[in-house]
Amino acid sequence: MDYQKLISLNPTSYGKIVNSKNQEIEFYEHPLRGDEYPVIAVCHVLEKAEATDFFELDDMTASHKEYEPWFDESGELNYG
Numbered sequence: 001m002d003y004q005k006l007i008s009l010n011p012t013s014y015g016k017i018v019n020s021k022n023q024e025i026e027f028y029e030h031p032l033r034g035d036e037y038p039v040i041a042v043c044h045v046l047e048k049a050e051a052t053d054f055f056e057l058d059d060m061t062a063s064h065k066e067y068e069p070w071f072d073e074s075g076e077l078n079y080g
Contacts, residue, residue, distance in 0.1 A: 001040065003049040006031070014039060017061055021070045027057055041069045041077055050077035 009031035016026045023043050030037035030051075039057060042049045048071050054060055059067040060079075067079045 001049045001051060003042070003047045006040065006042070006049045011040070014057055015061075017068070019068050019070045020065060023070055025069050027052075027060070043071050046071055046075060048075045048077075052077065053079075 006028070011028040011031040014027040014029060016024055018024050024045065026042045026044065028040040028042055028049075029035060030040060035055065038051045039054050039060070040049055041052050041060075050071075052060065052069060054067070060069055065080065070078055072078055
């Protein structure tokens with residue numbers, strides 16, 4: 001997903017977390033498809049944005065961290 005294009009469309013933010021890798025991840029609604037599209041995870045420092053596999057934040061923000069999102073060195077979105 002194109003980070004610059006997404007941010008230029010001023011999407012609605014659902015919230016933020018700081019993951020176990022100390023990355024701040026902000027969650028957004030798709031600016032055109034809304035809640036019919038999965039939640040988008042964004043790391044502003046890395047300028048990366050990717051659609052998640054989730055339509056709600058509960059699993060990604062749970063204390064067990066099994067589905068906690070993080071971006072690897074290549075910019076790919078991972079969980080856990």
